[in-house]
Amino acid sequence: MSADTNIQTSPSPASASKAVAPRLRIGTRGSPLALWQAHAVQAALAAALGRPAEGIAIEIIRTTGDTIQDRALSEAGGKGLFTKEIEDALLEGRIDLAVHSAKDVATVLPEGLHLSGYLPRADVRDALILKRGAGLDDLPAGAKVGTASLRRAAQMKRLRPDLKVELLRGNVHTRLARVREGDFDATLLAFAGLSRLGLAHEANAVLETRSFLPAVGQGAVAIECRVADAATNAAIAAIACRDTGIALAAERAFLAALDGSCRTPIAGLATVEGDLVRLAGLVLALDGSDAAETEDSAPIAEAAALGARCGGRLRDSAPARALGL
Numbered sequence: 001m002s003a004d005t006n007i008q009t010s011p012s013p014a015s016a017s018k019a020v021a022p023r024l025r026i027g028t029r030g031s032p033l034a035l036w037q038a039h040a041v042q043a044a045l046a047a048a049l050g051r052p053a054e055g056i057a058i059e060i061i062r063t064t065g066d067t068i069q070d071r072a073l074s075e076a077g078g079k080g081l082f083t084k085e086i087e088d089a090l091l092e093g094r095i096d097l098a099v100h101s102a103k104d105v106a107t108v109l110p111e112g113l114h115l116s117g118y119l120p121r122a123d124v125r126d127a128l129i130l131k132r133g134a135g136l137d138d139l140p141a142g143a144k145v146g147t148a149s150l151r152r153a154a155q156m157k158r159l160r161p162d163l164k165v166e167l168l169r170g171n172v173h174t175r176l177a178r179v180r181e182g183d184f185d186a187t188l189l190a191f192a193g194l195s196r197l198g199l200a201h202e203a204n205a206v207l208e209t210r211s212f213l214p215a216v217g218q219g220a221v222a223i224e225c226r227v228a229d230a231a232t233n234a235a236i237a238a239i240a241c242r243d244t245g246i247a248l249a250a251e252r253a254f255l256a257a258l259d260g261s262c263r264t265p266i267a268g269l270a271t272v273e274g275d276l277v278r279l280a281g282l283v284l285a286l287d288g289s290d291a292a293e294t295e296d297s298a299p300i301a302e303a304a305a306l307g308a309r310c311g312g313r314l315r316d317s318a319p320a321r322a323l324g325l
């Protein structure tokens with residue numbers, strides 16, 4: 001055995017202390033949308049850290065939410081269905097960060113985990129996909145709208161009490177196909193999700209937030225990691241969008257103040273305008289026959305307090321009480 005080989009196999013104090021960047025592992029669901037999001041985070045991290053993307057692994061993790069196709073998710077146990085198995089992997093150290101649609105992340109996280117940052121938010125609006133026509137007004141009386149979202153169902157009924165809303169689940173491609181094949185007259189999807197899949201052209205109309213408020217977190221990609229993992233938190237800080245973080249702090253505090261389950265139609269949207277964060281919030285009766293809205297603003301440093309205040313205000317409203325909030 002040569003002396004050279006010997007040197008390589010027994011690390012000297014000098015080589016042991018040389019900072020070799022640890023391999024980062026991203027955990028994600030395996031749906032096309034989730035993979036797009038994970039690749040976006042991978043690319044952003046690679047650019048910020050000056051590393052090849054191949055040095056940042058993507059691990060696909062199957063969640064309970066991926067296996068349920070036949071029932072409304074709200075009936076199957078609600079929030080956390082798309083995140084539990086991924087959070088277990090984080091807590092057990094099998095991955096270093098998890099990438100989620102912010103909309104799918106529960107307001108209460110397991111001890112030791114937090115949302116460390118967000119990618120810059122995409123378009124927050126809902127898109128309307130129609131069998132025929134170019135807008136809501138083109139839907140005939142009594143038309144059948146498919147969605148699994150209580151928020152979308154209630155807001156559609158509020159705008160158009162004549163419509164029939166029925167359960168439509170599945171991934172984006174499945175839902176588009178059900179409308180194209182004529183099983184439904186319309187469906188609603190996040191415009192951000194359609195765009196990420198290269199399907200923005202499938203939207204027949206985009207609903208303005210003034211008349212149709214998105215879900216808390218819609219259009220935002222959240223990055224979760226262990227609170228105590230300083231190196232990964234620092235890497236995430238290098239790619240995190242400040243304004244999206246402020247808006248999501250307000251929206252998530254709003255939801256937390258209101259939400260016991262996801263059996264309630266709730267919508268909320270925060271935007272940063274200079275030094276202020278503005279929040280619009282809405283809770284509806286399931287059939288859209290009643291609704292309570294609030295709008296308020298606060299300095300950006302008080303985003304979470306703004307959300308809590310708006311949530312508390314709506315919790316005391318008539319529709320919220322009717323829903324048992």
Ligand SMILES: NCc1[nH]cc(CCC(=O)O)c1CC(=O)O
Nearest residue numbers: 101103189190192193218219220
């Ligand atoms: N509930 C599933 C889900 N989670 C995030 C998105 C879209 C992307 C986003 O809102 O960021 C979707 C699909 C949809 O609502 O159309």
